[in-house]
Amino acid sequence: MSFNTIYVMLMWVRMAPPLPLIFFLLMIHGVSSAGWGVSYSPSHICALKDSTVIMRCTYTYPTTGYQIKKVFWTKGPILRWWGVEHPDLSNDPEYSQRLQYLGDKQQNCTIRLSHVTLKDSHMYYFRFTTDRPGGKLTGVPGVTLTVTDLQVESPERVTEGDSVTLRCKSSCALTDRATFIWYRNSQPLTERRDRNNELLLQSVRREDSGRYSCAVDGHTHISPAVQLNVMYPPVKPVISISPSGEIVEGDSVTLTCISDSNPPAEISWIKGGTTVGSGRIFNISKISSDDSGEYKCKSINEHGEKYSDAVTLNIMYPPRNVSVSISPSGVIVEGDSVTLNCISDSNPPAEISWFKGRINILQSGETYSITNIKSESSGDYHCSATNNHGSQTSAAVNVNIMYPPRSVSASISPSGVIVEGDSVTLNCISDSNPPALNISWIKGGTIVGSGRIFSISKISSDDSGEYKCKSINEHGEKYSDAVTLNVMSVRCFSSVTVGVAAGVGVLLGGASGAFVMYICLTKRMNRRSAMKEISDPNEDTYTALELKSTTSDLYDTLTTVDRRPPEDS
Structure with a gap:
């Protein structure tokens, strides 16, 4: 008993009315007189919150001349003025439903207190009264009850592979022998059920992360949960693509990088060897063919980094x-x-x-x-x-297909009889690509002209003969077939002698002579027409001409170059 307690009790005795010394002595634990006493076992109890506590108690009193009238339990402090009764816990609403007296009125004063709370932490005493005046006794000191909660002690952060110890702690050492049960995420760890209040996790894994709590076997109370945070590097990321089917130019596409790590990883996106984005989600709106290619995501935290496999974006377009x-x-x-x-x-x-x-x-x-x-x-x-x-x-x-000259041909214009003095045109027709720029005309073996068109004005009999054209381009050359130019030589008589000439012509050459005569007459008529135009008196241009010279009736004697013997009759 402490000095303060004894001092207070002495003061109380001094101020109280005189009492028999025996009653004072019975207030002091371990002191008894003539068989008076109260004993507690144990005197200190550490109980778990919400558990049931048994406070074991025995008491003695002189059996001769005394009869127990009342027994009850109370809680301190108990030192009051003399004559003030201590409260009976069985009448206290906070205890009445939870307190059960297990003793008797002879020796046993044991009680049971169920569903203890932290507020139940007190000093508790047993008190009894007898039928004799002043025959009352409170057993002091009483039973010290401490109600404790459970708390899990755990490191805040651990790294995968570390060894970790979790402790289930209480504010006092539990009186009853305790078997501890551990829970992870509210599920019991059946493999860890022992008397030790420690949970040892050797080479901790990421799967060991979770909320841990502890309890004592046989009790309903479970400690508040504590998070065990196991750090680990990223696992290999996986990429998902949405939409998952065919992607057409102009669509919106979302790439998602799925990676497990603790702490959460930073994500970056790589196309080829270039970083193109960051964050768990990579969006491409109005995608184009330029966005086609292989994509990877990289997941990195302070414990390591990992790359995903490449995925290919294949963009369709017209x-x-x-x-x-x-x-x-x-x-x-x-x-x-x-x-x-x-x-x-x-x-x-x-x-x-x-x-x-x-x-x-x-x-x-x-x-x-x-x-x-x-x-x-x-x-x-x-x-x-x-x-x-x-x-x-x-x-x-x-x-454009190039080819040498082909289908080369020559033509003569006019196409009829050609008489000396006429103008004649020879035309070379050639099919080639590119068009032939080099065309030459050959008479006999001699080149006599060039160009697609070869003109002869006032042709003479000397120009008679066979003519060819040669067409040349960069891819080849070709000759035309020969064409024959036959020039007739003709002389005509004067108008006086026209009739005679006609007769002579008939005599000389038959049809040929007649044709020659026709030519002569035609020329004569053309000449007269020309002279008429020249002699127009209204034209000053020709006034100086001697028109009389144009009326001459004298012509040279008619001759022809074509003297044919008469045909056989």
Whole structure:
């Protein structure tokens, strides 16, 4: 008993009415007189919150001459003025439903207090009264009850692979032998059920993360949960793509990087070798074909980093930039082999159709080949590229086939009889590509002129003969077949002698003579007409001319170069 307690009791005795000394002595624990006493076992109890506590107690009193009238338990402090009764806990609303007296009115004064709370931590005493005046006794000191909670002691952060110890702590050492039970995320860890209040996690894993709590076997109270935070590097990330099907140019696409790590990782996105974004979600609105390619995400925290496998974005789009190329790219000569290639940018690859002008060639494929090409293949070509997202047609390209001259021919104009003095034109017709720029005319073996047209004014009999033209371009040359130029020489009589001439003509040459006569007459008439125009008195230009010279009736004697013997009759 402490000095203060004894002092207070002495003061109380001093101030109280005189009492038999025996009653004072019975107030002091361990002091008894003539068989008076109260004993507690144990005198200190550490109980778990919400548990049931047994306070074991025995008492003695002289059995001769005394009879127990009342027994009850109370809680301190108990030192009051003399004559003040101590409260009976069985009458206290806070205890009445939880307190059960297990003793009797002879020796046993044990009680049971159930569902103890932290507020129940007090000093408790047993008190009894007898039928004799002053025969009352309170057993002091009483039973010290301390009610404790449970708390889990855990490090705030641990790293995967560390060894970790968790402790289930109470504010006092539990009186009853305790078997501890551990819980993770409210689920019991059945493999950890022992008397030790420690939970040892050797080489802690990320799966060990969670909220830990503890309890004592046989008790309902469970400690508040404490989070065990196990740090670990990222696991290999996985990428998901939305939408998951075909992606067409213009769509919006979302890439999500899924990565488990603690603490949460920083995420970056890599296309090829270039970082293109950050964050767990990477959005591409109005995606284009330029966004096609392989993407990875990198997950990194203070404990390590990991890369995902690459995923491929394959962006579909209609044909574009459709064009035609020609091989060989230079001059194409008849007989060469030529390949036309249709160039198209599209995804998926386009189907190709070929056209010459507006006519479908009925051939498909990126290339259109022509072997031993002919001039008939010259023209404008284009291709059309089509896939299930659209189509586009190329601009036309011209295929121009070069070839040497061919179908060379010469013609004479006028086409009838040619008489000395006439004007004659020879025309050379030639088919070639490029057009022949070098055309020459050959009479016999001699070049007599050049150019597509060869003109002879005032032709003479000396110009008679066979003529050819030669057509030349850079790819070859060719001669025409020969044409014969036959020039007739004619002299006519004067008008006086026309009749005689006609007769002579008949005598001389029959039909030939008549034809010559026709020529002479025609010339005469043309001459007269010309002279008439010249002698127009209204024209000052010709007034100086001597018109009399134009009326001469004298002509040279008619001769012909064509003297044929008479035909056999």
